[in-house]
Amino acid sequence: MATNKKYWKGFDELTESPEFVEKKNNEFPAELSVEEFVGSKEVSGFTTDRRDFLKFLGFSVAAASLAACEKPVIKAIPYVNKPEEITPGIANWYASTFYDGNDYGSILVKTREGRPILVKGNSSFGINRGAATPRMIGSVLSLYNEARLKGAHRHSDGGCLPVSWSDVDAEIGSKLESIAERGGKIRLVTSSVIWPSTNSAISAFVNKYGGSVEAVASDPVAGEVPQETETTTAESNVSADVKHVTLDEVSYSGIRKANQECFGSDFIPDYNFSNAKVIVGIGCDFLNGWLMSTEYVGQYGKTRKPESGWMSKHWQFESIMSQTGSNADQRVRIKPSEEGVVAAGILHAIGGGGQAAPENLAAYCQKVGEELTAAGGASLVVSGSNDTNIQMVVNAINNHLGSYGKTIDHSINIGMGKTNDDEIKKLEDELTSGSVDAVIFYDTNPVYFMENGEQWRTAIEACELSVSFAQYDDETASACGYICPDNHYLESWNDFNPKTGHYSLAQPVIRPLYDTRQAQESLLVWAGEAARSSSKDSTVVYDYIAENWAGNLFAKQTEYTTVAEFWNWAVHNGSLDVKEEVPAAQSFAGNIQQAVSKATDIEPQEMELVIYQKAGIGTGKDSANPWLQEMPDPLSKVSWDNYVTMAPADVLRMFPGGLSEEAKANNADEISDYGAWNSLYIGQESPAKVVSVTVGEKSLKLPVFPMPGQASGTIGIAMGYGRGAHGGTEPVIGKAAYYTGKYGGYETDDSGNLVAIGQNAFALRGWQNGNSCLAGIGVSVEATTETYPLACSQTHHTVMGRESVVRETSLATYLTADSETYNPPFKLSVIKDGKHQEVPVGEADLWDAHPVENVGHRWGMSVDLSSCIGCGSCLVSCVAENNVPVVGKDEIRRSRDMHWLRIDRYFSSVGDDDRNAWEKDPTTNTFDYHKMEISEASPSVVYMPMMCQHCNHAP
Ligand code: SF4
Missing domain, CATH: 3.40.50.740 (Rossmann fold)
Structure with missing residues (x-):
């Protein structure tokens, strides 16, 4: 176990602010003021209660009751003529496919009495093999959205x-x-x-x-x-x-155009992360929304299993702290305008031409180059840029390393991103x-x-x-x-x-x-x-598809001998693999030095914008889905809003009120001033500061969220928000896309119109070198005097002073050392002999007061934390499977979220020699935790799903 790390979830915990210390021993930082809540005069005006919130948000199964059965079921005996495939009380599962233009995956749909109630990844068939995004899982709820048009x-x-x-x-x-x-x-x-x-x-x-x-x-x-x-x-x-x-x-136009230049054909090849010993992502969130990310998460997970004796080394160069970057072994913060110089620097470091990286990045590029060269073709470099020149340089790196044919397959083309x-x-x-x-x-x-x-x-x-x-x-x-x-x-x-x-x-x-x-x-x-x-x-589409499959695909497979058998199994499995080939790509060509010169000639902006996809809301197609809105973002832990992510130092530079006079006088960038860090805290009584973001003629006002690990000089805003703002007083895309008021009702603007949740970041997108771009847009950001309440759950659940909940170790230690070295036994604090004592777990019996004899099967669940990427899908699955209520922003803001399962996200920083010296002799060293943590501008991230612990027989 790495003993020189400290884990922290929020700035208040990190700095041990007085408020945090006071609340540290309470599981819920805010008292659940039931009396106040129930006794309030406003209760009589409630349009909803917490358990009815979904109904309030416009989701109903009334129509489903009619559609699920030929006649409405009103009798105690549900069927007189029971459909053969339905047994009341027993769920039916059907194989199907989810595709919304961005996420793709084979799924299983659970239905009860003819009503779909749950979607999950199909682990037996399909290319995603069980992986599913929160959007895919939440999609079942959108079926019941009452704002859907009921006809033409x-x-x-x-x-x-x-x-x-x-x-x-x-x-x-x-x-x-x-x-x-x-x-x-x-x-x-x-x-x-x-x-x-x-x-x-x-x-x-x-x-x-x-x-x-x-x-x-x-x-x-x-x-x-x-x-x-x-x-x-x-x-x-x-x-x-x-x-x-x-x-x-x-748009993935840049990749297609780059392949046209390099291979003579406009295509996106098949990437295979499972074969990669060294993975390099350059501004590429390949575990969340990038191309076939539902397939990549499984492949990536395979390379993160220490039991295999090896693990991939993952480098990530990026501006915002992305889902993918949070899982990287080594993360390097760059501005989007530096993506070209990084790619060119890596190409140079592996001896493929390119251009030496500037001083601030040279050492990283050199090290990456050495590791890539050692791995050869068992490496994969991917870029999220839509710049054709950067993609050409990345192609050149992969070609020089020999990755084509190993981790990149030309003979299989991706159909998305056209x-x-x-x-x-x-x-x-x-x-x-x-x-x-x-x-x-x-x-x-x-x-x-x-x-x-x-x-x-x-x-x-x-x-x-x-x-x-x-x-x-x-x-x-x-x-x-x-x-x-x-x-x-x-x-x-x-x-x-x-x-x-x-x-x-x-x-x-x-x-x-x-x-x-x-x-x-x-x-x-x-x-x-x-x-x-x-x-x-209507059978029009069914007939059309069945005819196409019988006419085109049946002949391409050999497993089934009759069309009927072929079709039935295809429907049963939900997918089919056949032998197909695309025309062979030309051998690698293209004017790479010209691409290098253009890719490295992108003018940096003082402040650059990245428009990114959140794990829950994605591109915003299902932004009226309350499950997805309520899901805390895996990194910021904020629900129901988008916001501007900014490096903490940049926030302090913009709002220097939290900096001490001394720090202000010396250097506004100095953030080892703990008082300043406290000012960054966002909580129930501490709203976020608001900034105004301007690109050309367009401006948005959004709350600012200080995000550890974000590159200085950059901001991030999630896409997919501000949907349905044209609807006036009507919730045209569903009620959950609009701000609810305190204790029910809706917020309206001065004209009485509903207020859409968040702001539409797409309005700020730009164009670069002929391609649409979502990153690297020059932007000006100005402080305002306004504040805005964010529903942030990152500090709702303390670890009650237990520092060792998360455990990590290095691959070398895992492979060579005794398990007690990296996973020493937990000790429990118990009251014994009238005082607190720490005893080994084996000596304490949590079940003393809860006899468990004769309870039958006892279920356990384990999560492979080496493979957990913190995507949040299990959280949405739990909500769907267990009918967990949605409570809305105001309740979340007051720590009253109802999620039974949460994903704890810990930032951590590696200690230094000071710490070791201090631990040996605290009297001779001035080290303290705060200094160590604050000095690390790019902390590591660890995810740990926390189950409800309600299974079976909770103590
Ligand atoms: S355990 Fe981790 S990777 Fe798996 S669904 Fe939950 S958050 Fe995602």
Whole structure:
């Protein structure tokens, strides 16, 4: 065990502020003032209580009761004619797939009496092998969001009004025909389509209005299914300029363009972290949201098991403390503008050309270079940058090391991240110039996530025909003439091809709750390929997918001999692997020295912004989900808000009130002033300071959160917040996306409009070297005199003075030393002989007063802390499985969170010689803990899931 570390969860604990010391021995720092709460006059005005909070937030299973059964169940005996597959009281599980344009994974869905109640990762089939993000697990709740549109809608002067599907089909069909006849422009804008059958439906649509599909590009994933279609060639009597454009929140255009330069083909290869002995991430959160992160977490976990005799060495160069960076062995803080010089410096250090790193980074790059060279091809360098030049330099590093073919596989291509930023610019120009006649949006929301969203809104509103398949009257949908709401994915059939040779299926686990229709069916109906179904039991999409699989995939496998057997097992397993190959990539080429020169020539800004994905909210697609809003961020432990993360020293520089006069006089950066550190504390009675963040003409005001480990001169703001702000007094995307008031109700602004939670950071995104960028944006940050309450749970649960809850050791010690060296037995403090005494665990019996004989099976649970990345998925799973109440920001702020399971996040700093000397002889040394901790600007992070300890027979 490393004995020279101290673990701390918040600044008050670190500095042992008087408030902290007073509360240290209470498990809950704030008294649960039940009398005050229950006796309050305001109680009579409550619109909710804590256990009813979900209902208050607009989630209901009333519709599900109807959809789950043919008739509403009102009798004690639930079924007269029981469906064969349902046994009351016994849950059914179905294999399916989750994909929201950002996260992908094979899942299992648990249903009870026909209602889906839980989603978890499928550990038997699929490429994520059981891994699931909090967003995937929480997605079951969005099925029951009452803000979902209940049928097709049309926007007119009278507002957003329901319209029948037959009218919608007739009106949209006739407008498309008329536009096509005069050769107008039709644009179909989607997130990255990895749905093979959807690609076919899109092709059918393009063919119908654009003529032939001769100009269709081949799919780089499957090699045969079109993914982007464009044609102006007429074969029929209609001939529009029809184009399918991919537009995701997060662009990977830089990787694709770099591969075009280096390998002659626009693709994203398959990364395999499980083979990597040395992993280097440069501004890349590959364990949270980056490409196939649900697959990477499992691969990464395999390299972190000391029992195998080896562990990967993970270096992370980054600005904000990311989920991935918090798990790194060695973290180096850089500004986004330095990512290019780091990549070039590493290339130089391994002898592949590049450019020597500047003085502040040279030693790190040299050391990384040595370790990469020693590992050779068993290494992997990845970058989260969307700059083509930086990605080319990273390609050169991997190529020089021989990683292609070992940790990077060209022959397997990733289907996600298809956005081409050049195409986006063209589309934007077409729309804003008014040359687009019809635009259709599927699973993409540019009015929300483009930096000039309002321009997009105006342009969309000006189109002759605009259609959205959104499930809500969201930012883009509200600008469209028609909303044709898609089914929830748990009500839908779908198929997926996330990477070469791997296919998966989504199946409905409940009938559609409302009068919605799958987007694929809408496209097929408008393309004249299917007749509109008048019932909820439409088989249009099912038939289309089953036919495609029988026609295209059955022949590619050898396991099953009949189509029926093949299809049944595919649905049962939820996924399928077949033999497929993509055309061989060219050998490595490209003008790397030119890329190095451009990558190292990025001008640093005084303050640089990183727009990042939080583990809970991600890109914001499901930001009206109260489970995800209430989940504390794994690093900041803040719920229900986004905020500006900033290096503690930078916060003190901006708000020097906490610095002593001496520190101010000497050096404003001096943060070994413990009083100043105390001023950073955020708690129930200590609101956060507010800063104003400005990029060009745009400004946001947000609370500032001092984040240990953040690079000085940078700020981070999470994307995915500020959703639904256009809704006025209506909670258009769901009530949980808006601030609730104290004791229920909603906060409203001066005009009476609902206030969206957080601010939309996408509004500040920028462009660099022709690509969209979310990091390195020059920004100015100014202090304000305002404060803002944050619901921060990081100091809710003290460790009651027990310093040794977390234990760590080095791989060498683990492999060579006796287990007592790194894991000495715990001692318990007990009252014995009338006084406190520490005794070995074996001598204390927690069960004395709780006889356990004859209690039957006793369940235990262990978590491999070497593999735990602190993602928070288990927390959301626990909420879903155990129906744990959501209590809202105000209750969380007052330490009244109800989570049964929490993820403790400890920062730790390595001791120094002073400490060792002090421990040997405290009288001759001036060392103290504070000095040691504060001097470490980049602490390590350890996660430890804390279970409820309620299993079976809690003492
Ligand atoms: S144990 Fe750790 S890695 Fe596993 S779900 Fe929980 S937080 Fe995530």
